[in-house]
Amino acid sequence: QKEVEQDPGPLSVPEGAIVSLNCTYSNSAFQYFMWYRQYSRKGPELLMYTYSSGNKEDGRFTAQVDKSSKYISLFIRDSQPSDSATYLCAMRGNQAGTALIFGKGTTLSVSS
Amino acid sequence: GAGVSQSPSNKVTEKGKDVELRCDPISGHTALYWYRQSLGQGLEFLIYFQGNSAPDKSGLPSDRFSAERTGGSVSTLTIQRTQQEDSAVYLCASSPRQGLGGYTFGSGTRLTVV
Numbered sequence: 093q094k095e096v097e098q099d100p101g102p103l104s105v106p107e108g109a110i111v112s113l114n115c116t117y118s119n120s121a122f123q124y125f126m127w128y129r130q131y132s133r134k135g136p137e138l139l140m141y142t143y144s145s146g147n148k149e150d151g152r153f154t155a156q157v158d159k160s161s162k163y164i165s166l167f168i169r170d171s172q173p174s175d176s177a178t179y180l181c182a183m184r185g186n187q188a189g190t191a192l193i194f195g196k197g198t199t200l201s202v203s204s
Numbered sequence: 205g206a207g208v209s210q211s212p213s214n215k216v217t218e219k220g221k222d223v224e225l226r227c228d229p230i231s232g233h234t235a236l237y238w239y240r241q242s243l244g245q246g247l248e249f250l251i252y253f254q255g256n257s258a259p260d261k262s263g264l265p266s267d268r269f270s271a272e273r274t275g276g277s278v279s280t281l282t283i284q285r286t287q288q289e290d291s292a293v294y295l296c297a298s299s300p301r302q303g304l305g306g307y308t309f310g311s312g313t314r315l316t317v318v
Contacts, residue, residue: 100244126306135208135295135309136247180247191237191260192307196246 095119098181098195107204111168115181115195118162122183122193125157127166130178130197139179140166171202206230208310210296216316217286225281225313227296235299236279237307238271242292250294253279286317 098115105111113127123144128136140155142148148155154167164183168175178199182192209228217223229236238250249263253273264270268286273279283290293314297307 098246128306128309133311133314135297135311137309138306141306182247191249191252191263193249194239194247196244 095193096195100196102199104201105171107202109171111171113166113179113198115164116162121185123186124184125164126182128180136180173202173204176201208298208308210310210313214314219317220285222284225294227279229298233298233300237297238281239295240292288317291317
């Protein structure tokens with residue numbers, strides 16, 4: 093079992109839809125959870141960052157962490173064609189100096 | 205600089221040749237990471253530098269891969285005797301502290317071994 097599992101999609105939705113992206117993980121030591129967005133031929137850019145369990149909202153984006161289920165989600169409300177990209181979840185433990193572990197990424201396409 | 209700069213952006217090399225990939229992190233960022241992104245494989249951790257500490261090389265796939273970071277700033281990833289399976293996008297990232305918080309990535313070097 094990989095440490096971080098993420099459905100690669102592709103996921104296609106119409107403009108204005110609510111999108112749900114998810115990752116599961118196996119390492120209970122993970123404490124920091126992030127979502128990155130990657131456009132074609134670009135490097136990943138940090139979208140959301142959460143520590144431990146709970147929700148975090150930033151504009152149209154909401155990140156949720158459920159440590160009891162080892163499950164994290166990213167919700168995108170009122171999706172736009174500009175949201176079309178690959179979304180990668182990433183996580184790490186508390187120990188300083190450990191690198192982020194990434195999911196494989198989910199490719200999202202929002203049609204107008 | 206304003207962001208993480210990587211060069212070259214694209215590199216085509218013949219099997220068996222050595223290549224050097226360069227990363228210029230954000231000024232003041234003490235942590236620097238190299239990842240490899242292959243089609244359908246996600247981001248694979250290669251190596252991590254933090255200040256003047258010994259690097260974490262646990263992700264390097266073979267002894268053909270090495271990296272150095274001079275003066276706590278610019279880093280070079282070297283792949284010796286390249287193989288076709290080395291073809292991938294090599295991404296560099298930096299962060300202001302020991303990986304706490306998120307990383308800022310460069311746009312990557314797309315390496316093709318023919």
